[in-house]
Amino acid sequence: MTAAAPTGISYRLPQERRLVTELPGPASRALATRRARAVAAGLGSSVPVYAADADGGVIVDVDGNSLIDLGSGIAVTSVGASEPRVAAAVAEQVRHFTHTCFMVTPYEGYVAVAEALNELTPGDHEKRSVLFNSGAEAVENAVKVARLATGREAVIAFDNAYHGRTNLTMALTAKRMPYKADFGPFAPEIYRMPMSYPFRDEPGMTGEQAAARVISAMEVQVGAEEIAAILIEPIQGEGGFIVPAPGFLAALSAWAKDNGVVFIADEVQTGFARTGSWFACEHEGIVPDIITMAKGIAGGLPLSAITGRAELLDAVHPGGLGGTYGGNPVACAAALAAFETMKVYDLPGRAAHIGEVAFTRLRDAAQRIPAIGEVRGRGAMIAVELVTPGTTTPDPALAKTIAARALEQGVIVLICGTYGNVVRLLPPLVIGDDTLNDGLDVFIAAIEEGANA
Template sequence: MPPPLEQRRLLITDVPGPRSRELMARSAAAVAAGVSTTMPVFAAQAGGGVVVDVDGNSFIDLGSGIAVTTVGSSAPRVVDAVQRQVEAFTHTCFMVTPYAGYVEVAEALNRLTPGDHEKRTALFNSGAEAVENAVKIARAHTGRSAVVAFDHAYHGRTNLTMALTAKSMPYKSGFGPFAPEVYRAPLSYPYRDEAGLDGAAAARRAIDIIEKQVGAANLAAVLIEPIQGEGGFIVPADGFLPALAAWCREHDVVFIADEVQSGLARTGAWFASEHFGVVPDLVVAAKGLAGGLPLSAVTGRAAIMDAAHRGGLGGTYGGNPLACAAALAVIETITEERLLERAAEIEGVLLPRLQRLQAEDDRIGDVRGRGAMVAVELVRPGGTEPDPLLTQAVATAAHRQGVIVLTCGTYGNVLRLLPPLAITDELLTEALDVLAAVLAESGDRPVARVLDQETTS
């Protein structure tokens, strides 16, 4: 194994550098235009809290490949486990000749997901695929067809998960018609909800709409991200999720927690549902589960999971042995390196600094999140109107200064910070220094000029 990467921000060329510009030109000629990239740089190495591009520039990573490389991009246990597995065999298909790794991952998820009830797990490839299968399982169990998702939700890019996703551009526009029997309810969004709407009242608002527009007798499942991802890292008010879960239990509706982005230690718990005292019927996991290899899972109550008929669940690559080996190593890494505690420490670095910035800058409307899943919502001064231009300008300027930061939110006005749990406090502090400087500079110049300069330099 090569020596660990030096953990520092280093810019030795313009961003993008000449090799990245050459590869970007080749990409434009070879890759479908619908596949976009956040940054015009090509990775060569990554590990700890940095990504090094083909020109030798080293970037502080606040993105983790969209919450995937939670344990780092080259965690030693993951690398070793995958190397051992690839020497043994790369594939047999669990549905043909099964292997122990699949069973061991299922056992681990049955143990780690919330609740001490009897559970079963099925493995798939992507978050969207797992969400679809969770809905299939809920429909098989209840004999009903309707599914409720929520405002601002993101659940994937397949046909059913596009229907479940709220945001049109870029995820849904022009790709319909979508799967039927999908309904939408209002989320608890404390920053934008009317004053005095606590979690219980927000839940009652959602339940009233569900009962009037769908009806419990027709509803197979309520599907929700305990902390929303692409929707803006929205943390619902206390009491919202427990009230929804209780209503689902009362009416035999399957409560599905989409923990694709928030699961596997990202928020300082194995699963974000734990922060709210909620035990979902089904939990969907992906992203951080296998350290960068494609793997997802649906884990839940045995009686619900076993409702699908024999052969009704599966897929050629689902639970691939390499991905299973990686997942077991990820779980071991989280446990042995105390990464749940590390996520809480990262929260302790990020939130106070960002809250101090918020106190000084009225363009920072809200700072929120748990663990290493933190958001900054940017607005126009003096109000709550979203400011997507400022958000993009800040992100683009940060990229030029060697910090990988992502944007999200229904209104495109949220900076999302998703550092790997392997990052050092020193890198986190330096990244926050860069963001603070970029924000301050953007206050001195019109946003359009910031965008123009950063995209043409």
């Protein structure tokens, strides 16, 4: 089925689900054999097929199968995996230079990206930005800035949180397997608090009540005068696409402001149009002191950033922030092209439309499939939590079954959640409606078949 494209978007590859071999096919199996001899076993992959091409809402594997991509490389290829503006900007930059290191010989692209981030992120206060390579690196540096600027050490993180795989970000991450198991000891002065999780909280608990629970625990267990930062994902990603109850984020942000605590919004997965706004904290009217970004920032190239209040970032001594590859000129060129694409195609609006389509269909399915405990998310950040019918008991086996059945029919979906029982959809924001609906047809059928097996 060929997609009805969003206005103005054209595709290089046919936007169709097409299976010409079993999955994985012979070429993918051959690559898997090579991989086993060359790549460390600790690196896993969600699907067993190997990509050869990708465009719009599809990935074509090395055997010629065309699969509908409802994962976007974990929310990275929001503008598509080969968006023409991004590809052209990268080619042009590579023609001139690939690297000088901004800390040695600076260049305009870095400055232009920082200017764009200062404009795009919430708030009209004076801002500064610094560029890095990965989401974990951005989070690490946000914490560094908060600790230096406040002279305090304690950092508040939350149940179900995911912030990365470095030592500090593993400490900030809640889930043990596979992220933290046997990798300790971890960085100290991290304190974990209960997240607002409406599906699993006491019935009727408001966002304000959930925040009061956290504030009481922080004041009793840590002490406001010891806390450098509250670090939170406005919608938790790997933890299960958990949307906190309205009022939760606002209450924590207000408490942080009153107590001289830096409020850091980790928008690595939620940022850059994914939730129907440029950033997820905008849905709650939150203006973070520092915001961390990566994933969708540069059309698939490795780039991350922190943007924050000028007085916080400028408090750091010269040389205290940086890195050899941070703000690489090729990645900066890609980011500027990706920002332009998001604006030209109104991808925040497109994400909101994708959400309307998907949530309508999935919530209808939930009415007839008792194993669906909750459908949640915002915009094109969509999740289905699977449970034993009639309970809130997680069903991770069903989540795996559903993902496998979807893949058998040529649709890529991802699993997440603290209990491994959430299937998430993160389609490219340029996916066509026909392709999206075809993918949803397969996904919903996989839920029904898996739940009734």
